[in-house]
Amino acid sequence: MRPEDGEALGGGSTGVVFAVPSDEGDLALKVFSGRLYRRTRLRLERELDRLSAVDGQLLVPGTIVELADGRCALRGELCTGSLADLVTAAGPLSTDDVLVLGTAIASTLATAHEAGIVHGRLTPSNVLFRASGEPVINDFERTLRPVFVRDPRHGRQFLAPEGTDGRSSDLYGLGAVLHLALTGEPPGSRPLHREDAPIDLLALVENLLAEDPASRPPDAALVEEILTGLQETRNTPEVSTVDGPVSVASGIEGVPVVTIEPAAGAAPTPRKRSVWPAVAAGVAVAAGFTTWALLPGSGEPEPRSLPAPAPRSSSAPPTSAPTVKTVSQVELAAPIDHGSTVELAWRAPDGFDSAVVIAGETGEPKTTFVRRQRTMNVAVEPGRKYCFLIQITDGESVRESEPRPIRGATCRK
Numbered sequence: 001m002r003p004e005d006g007e008a009l010g011g012g013s014t015g016v017v018f019a020v021p022s023d024e025g026d027l028a029l030k031v032f033s034g035r036l037y038r039r040t041r042l043r044l045e046r047e048l049d050r051l052s053a054v055d056g057q058l059l060v061p062g063t064i065v066e067l068a069d070g071r072c073a074l075r076g077e078l079c080t081g082s083l084a085d086l087v088t089a090a091g092p093l094s095t096d097d098v099l100v101l102g103t104a105i106a107s108t109l110a111t112a113h114e115a116g117i118v119h120g121r122l123t124p125s126n127v128l129f130r131a132s133g134e135p136v137i138n139d140f141e142r143t144l145r146p147v148f149v150r151d152p153r154h155g156r157q158f159l160a161p162e163g164t165d166g167r168s169s170d171l172y173g174l175g176a177v178l179h180l181a182l183t184g185e186p187p188g189s190r191p192l193h194r195e196d197a198p199i200d201l202l203a204l205v206e207n208l209l210a211e212d213p214a215s216r217p218p219d220a221a222l223v224e225e226i227l228t229g230l231q232e233t234r235n236t237p238e239v240s241t242v243d244g245p246v247s248v249a250s251g252i253e254g255v256p257v258v259t260i261e262p263a264a265g266a267a268p269t270p271r272k273r274s275v276w277p278a279v280a281a282g283v284a285v286a287a288g289f290t291t292w293a294l295l296p297g298s299g300e301p302e303p304r305s306l307p308a309p310a311p312r313s314s315s316a317p318p319t320s321a322p323t324v325k326t327v328s329q330v331e332l333a334a335p336i337d338h339g340s341t342v343e344l345a346w347r348a349p350d351g352f353d354s355a356v357v358i359a360g361e362t363g364e365p366k367t368t369f370v371r372r373q374r375t376m377n378v379a380v381e382p383g384r385k386y387c388f389l390i391q392i393t394d395g396e397s398v399r400e401s402e403p404r405p406i407r408g409a410t411c412r413k
Contacts, residue, residue: 010125015148019078028078029065032148036064036072044143051140054115056108059128059136079128079136083181087124092184095197099231101127102178104135106224109174112140113167113220120164121145122173123155124180157186161211168213171220175208200230203333203345215343217336226334332390332401342378342406344388352392352399359387359411367391385409 009017015032036044044064051060061074083101087093093101105127112119119126119140126138158180160172179187182194182201187209192202204226210216217223329349336343348354356376359365361384370376380386387409390401403411 015073015144026078027075029073029075030061031067031071031073032144033071034148035070036066040143040147041072044141047141047143050115051117054112054117056111057104057134057136058108058112058140059138060140074141077130079130079138081129082125082138083127083129083135083177084124086129087180087184092194093181095182095194095201096231096234098178098181098197099201099227099234101135101181102174103224103227103231105137105174105177106220106227108137109167109170109220110224113170118142118165118167119170119173121155121159122170122177123158124177125155127177157188160213162213166213167219168216171208171216171223172210172213174220174223175205175216178205179209198230198234199331199345199347200226200333202347203336206345207336207343218338229334330390330392330399330401332388332404335386335388335404335406337406339382340380342380342386342388343375344378344390345375346390346401348374348390348392352394355391355393357389357391359389361385361409380406383407387411 009019009028015030018029018031019026020029021027041064048060048064051058059077059079061076063075065073065075067073105122109119109122117140119137120142121139122137128136128138130136158173158176160169163169176187178201179185179192182197182205183190183192192206194202204217204223208216208223217226330346330352331348332344332346344356346354353369353371354373356368356370356378357365358368358378358380360381368376378388385405385407387403387405389403389411392399405411
């Protein structure tokens with residue numbers, strides 16, 4: 001079997017891949033620049049055996065080949081092309097295809113990580129497609145990387161900044177792969193933006209691409225769970241999950257606020273009345289007390305002592321009350337739970353200031369004004385349930401997102 005009898009498909013960081021004919025049909029032959037010494041070959045054989053035992057969408061070479069000129073090669077299944085080739089030819093994938101692709105890759109990484117296997121160089125060129133369309137991950141074998149270095153810069157724009165040795169580097173690689181699939185470009189080229197993509201998906205990709213490994217999701221299994229949930233949400237009509245009594249408190253000017261419903265069967269715990277203040281420039285969030293108000297042009301909230309409101313009819317709200325609407329213009333992504341902190345990300349129109357509202361199982365809800373920020377890390381107590389909500393204002397009206405829970409909390413208005 002000579003590589004020259006086939007078609008060169010391209011090269012990576014270590015070898016060059018050819019499509020070569022055989023009695024069983026065309027096969028892939030990855031050719032390296034030199035011979036394989038006995039000790040290295042034994043390590044490679046053990047590695048391939050270990051990879052073959054992983055139950056996932058891994059593309060594992062079937063045979064180690066020594067060519068006539070002494071060079072070594074790996075022979076295996078020939079795929080139709082890579083994600084990099086597909087995006088170059090046809091542009092970014094549809095959102096549904098990105099979710100399917102991401103779920104498959106995350107599942108395979110989770111299985112490999114459980115077996116103690118790290119890829120380390122996951123790039124769009126290593127995500128291949130079988131003739132059936134099934135995505136598979138190529139180049140899991142690491143033994144030959146330090147032995148045959150063809151192009152150390154290959155795919156560098158998709159690799160984790162800290163290196164290629166830890167599981168978190170695979171999570172970064174997954175984020176880079178999804179970024180290319182969504183935008184057609186590698187990470188860092190421009191801010192991640194796509195109108196038809198769920199905010200949860202965009203937030204997850206940005207979370208995967210965090211420069212600090214500790215800021216990325218804790219494992220690939222959680223990423224798989226999030227992506228699977230996004231697929232189910234897109235394929236399932238939206239239905240209410242509410243059952244049992246609703247705990248509702250009155251907020252600013254009678255606007256309902258969000259609380260956490262007690263677990264089913266549990267006796268309700270007496271607690272203070274909850275208030276989720278609305279955000280509006282120059283408008284107090286709770287009249288009659290010293291409270292926080294956002295002042296025009298201020299970088300931070302300032303305490304103000306506010307007079308009690310004049311008596312009014314319950315049937316007609318005053319015209320000065322802020323208008324609070326839950327609209328699609330502000331979307332809060334699914335919170336990323338890190339145990340003692342929670343990472344929040346949301347989408348809102350330009351020119352709006354934001355406030356993050358946090359409700360826990362105990363105590364009063366807390367509001368933090370963050371002005372033009374669209375991300376925030378929130379300190380929480382491990383094990384406790386929380387609900388989060390984003391409110392935005394342009395100085396005239398207030399808009400808010402749907403509330404988002406963690407740890408099984410039921411957020412109620």
